[in-house]
Amino acid sequence: MKKEMKKRTLTILIVLCVAVAIAACVFLYMQINNMLLEKELTTPQAPVQTEAVDGNISEPATEPTTELPTTQPTTETTTKAPPPATQKPSQPKPSGDNNYSANLAAKIAKLNGKGKKIYLTFDDGPSSLTPKFLDVLDKYNVKATFFVIGKGTIHKYLPMIVERGHTIGLHTYSHNYKYIYASEDNFFKDLDEISKLVEEKTGVVSKVIRFPGGSSNKTSSFNPGIMTKLTGMVQEKGYTYFDWNCTNGDGTSNDLSVNQIINTAVDTALKVSGDLVMLMHDAGAKKTTLEALPKIIEIFRDAGYTFAPIVPETVPVHHTLTN
Numbered sequence: 001m002k003k004e005m006k007k008r009t010l011t012i013l014i015v016l017c018v019a020v021a022i023a024a025c026v027f028l029y030m031q032i033n034n035m036l037l038e039k040e041l042t043t044p045q046a047p048v049q050t051e052a053v054d055g056n057i058s059e060p061a062t063e064p065t066t067e068l069p070t071t072q073p074t075t076e077t078t079t080k081a082p083p084p085a086t087q088k089p090s091q092p093k094p095s096g097d098n099n100y101s102a103n104l105a106a107k108i109a110k111l112n113g114k115g116k117k118i119y120l121t122f123d124d125g126p127s128s129l130t131p132k133f134l135d136v137l138d139k140y141n142v143k144a145t146f147f148v149i150g151k152g153t154i155h156k157y158l159p160m161i162v163e164r165g166h167t168i169g170l171h172t173y174s175h176n177y178k179y180i181y182a183s184e185d186n187f188f189k190d191l192d193e194i195s196k197l198v199e200e201k202t203g204v205v206s207k208v209i210r211f212p213g214g215s216s217n218k219t220s221s222f223n224p225g226i227m228t229k230l231t232g233m234v235q236e237k238g239y240t241y242f243d244w245n246c247t248n249g250d251g252t253s254n255d256l257s258v259n260q261i262i263n264t265a266v267d268t269a270l271k272v273s274g275d276l277v278m279l280m281h282d283a284g285a286k287k288t289t290l291e292a293l294p295k296i297i298e299i300f301r302d303a304g305y306t307f308a309p310i311v312p313e314t315v316p317v318h319h320t321l322t323n
């Protein structure tokens with residue numbers, strides 16, 4: 001009898017252990033899945049080209065967006081965790097104006113923004129960080145431009161962008177390359193959708209747009225010639241499209257350090273002799289973009305640049321078309 005009890009207790013214990021182990025595995029699997037999904041949703045972009053033809057810096061082909069990561073032409077960078085080597089935690093973060101590394105300080109000294117403008121642009125929002133980006137911009141009295149999407153974003157923050165004096169631009173509703181670049185009809189249906197959403201939420205009929213991936217994107221090459229057609233058509237319809245000529249590089253990863261972001265912004269800006277249109281991203285995972293923003297503003301302000309929001313009359317930066 002006692003033996004029987006012992007056996008039963010042992011069996012219950014084993015069953016319990018197995019159940020706990022299964023639960024742990026399921027939890028672990030979900031965590032990993034969530035991490036990978038978050039990664040895909042926020043920054044599936046290829047590395048920033050430091051220099052391309054005509055000095056263009058291409059927005060990496062795929063960008064953050066929606067609940068449909070599998071439909072996106074994501075690159076091999078999408079789901080991989082970033083190599084730890086790209087992070088430099090040991091590097092001291094710049095915490096004051098004069099606290100940069102000697103190398104960065106030397107580069108900053110070469111910036112000459114006298115008589116020049118800088119247009120800060122934030123793609124892919126609004127996100128959970130939008131109010132915080134707006135607070136930083138307010139603090140420095142800087143007006144910027146937000147190229148917004150609809151799918152997977154926080155629509156209630158759209159009015160806030162306009163109320164705080166920034167330009168709202170259109171970046172398509174779905175940001176789904178496979179869909180928007182499959183045909184002219186698809187693109188304009190999607191563009192109309194974000195246009196209507198922005199008008200409904202803010203009262204603004206926006207005529208400034210940015211193509212997902214930029215006009216130079218190669219991801220659309222599954223439909224030869226589509227970018228050449230679309231860039232012509234959007235202008236015929238009264239839109240002005242804006243690419244960029246410098247970037248903070250946050251399209252490549254969510255795990256860049258503040259230092260990496262600041263260095264990329266300065267490095268890419270140094271290649272441009274005129275006004276700057278800087279590509280950045282507004283997404284929940286872009287915490288270091290937010291953290292680096294005050295420093296970036298201070299650096300370019302101190303270098304003499306004037307911050308301005310894009311307006312339809314702004315002379316656009318256009319990349320060289322590749323498709």
Ligand SMILES: [Zn+2]
Pocket residue numbers: 063064123124171175212213
């Ligand atoms: Zn984008």
